Amino acid sequence: MDSKLKELMNTVVENDYCIGCGVCAALNGSPLKMSLKEEGRYKPYLADNYQQDEMDVNPLTACPFSNSSKNETEIGKKEFGDINNTHFNEYTGFYLKNYAGYVKEGDFRKQGSSGGMGNWISAQLLENNLVDGIIHVKSSNENSLLFEYQISYNIDDLSSGAKSKYYPIEMSKVIQLVKQNEGRYALIGIPCFIKSIRLLAEQDEIVSERIKYFIGLVCGHLKSDMFAKSIGWELGVEPKDLNSIDFRKKLMDKSANQYGVEVTGNKEGKESTYSSPTKELYTTNWGHGLFKYKACEFCDDVLAETADVTVGDAWLPEYSNDSMGTNVITVRNPEIQKIIEKNIDKIHMEEISAEKVYQSQAGGFRHRREGLAYRLYLKDINKEWRPQKRVEASNKLSTKRKRIYEKRMLLSQESFKAYKAAEKEMDFKVFMNYMDPYIKEYNNMVAPSLATRVTRKFKREINKLFKN
């Protein structure tokens, strides 16, 4: 095997820091293939009778979690550092402007997870003939998969792939498609996926020429397929019978962050649909981080800093009340900025500060900066291999915060074991019984103290008094 590929397998893959993006398997001459492993996450594996060739692209420098690849700030600086009026913020990366907003025209907002800006920007690129296709995640044509990366060449196809897919995906097949089919493309992806294609593009001329724009999604973490299956299972659809899932069903009488899920599956010989607010389900509290990839615990990019534009949810009190959803948007490429300005009558945009963007994702940033520093520290004292990050290893945080980060890691690790145990007994209750003590302990730990609750109640009462 190519020596660099061997090193990649022995470090990133062996130690479970692989996010399964599939770039290493898409390189010319790569003997790797991607497969969805038992725990419902993609991993590369050595194909049978593989060739012992040297590869023309160094897989170590194209992997987002290796120690030989550039970090997000270095990539961002190269892409956006010299642009007029560009700013830098340690949380958003380089940016021209930040907004909170949504789409007014068509059904983009209705069909989208938040304000519909992700697909609207993609549609603008198609309509203005800036690209021929959008590489994004849509329902899969394969029986065993719910979603996969595909290419949409028109607005109808694009619309059918709206909304967030909290589901394992990989890009090796779609990168091959791009290499085989001349054209100009835009790629939508979570931060580490965009980073990996930026890294690949530095060494692969075809990819560099053809993928013209990158649309990033703000990211908390990626989920194993057990997340979708567990939601269906809790709603009464056995994992093998789950046909589709909508992770972001807007609930019109609720605030935007209290969205629901909807699953369709076969039950008692016929296809039925079930839905529920996520708040009432066992596995959907993102703070618990159930079924999270381990790699996500070692990522410091929340805002897809290497993307031309990033869209996420404006999780801010002033926007969350609107059940239709509002995006937070960070623009880095002047061409995207121009598209927004030219079409300002079709969208609702309020310019916001980088500080506001931070606030909209404050929990995610704390976990991926302060929490990451502590996780790196734990790896270092145990002398274990771990990827190099922009965050320095540190244990300089309160004992309470340390325990919270330790418990979060445990919750995510145990969720995989609990799911396996439930699968064996063919009973979702086994999963809940297994996880209950871990979840209760964690919830008690993060619950606000009596003093905090009393102060909050006091503030609420004072506010009420002044309002009246």
Ligand SMILES: Cc1cc2nc3c(=O)[nH]c(=O)nc-3n(C[C@H](O)[C@H](O)[C@H](O)COP(=O)(O)OP(=O)(O)OC[C@H]3O[C@@H](n4cnc5c(N)ncnc54)[C@H](O)[C@@H]3O)c2cc1C
């Ligand atoms: C794994 C994951 C974690 C996320 N975590 C956060 C978070 O912590 N905070 C936050 O504010 N936002 C997060 N988001 C982003 C958020 O869920 C919305 O996707 C985003 O706000 C865009 O909404 P929209 O209405 O503009 O999207 P739409 O207009 O619906 O467009 C979304 C586009 O993204 C594509 N897409 C969906 N899922 C994927 C995927 N997995 N990979 C590549 N393309 C995809 C769709 O095919 C579609 O083209 C996350 C998204 C994902 C996929």
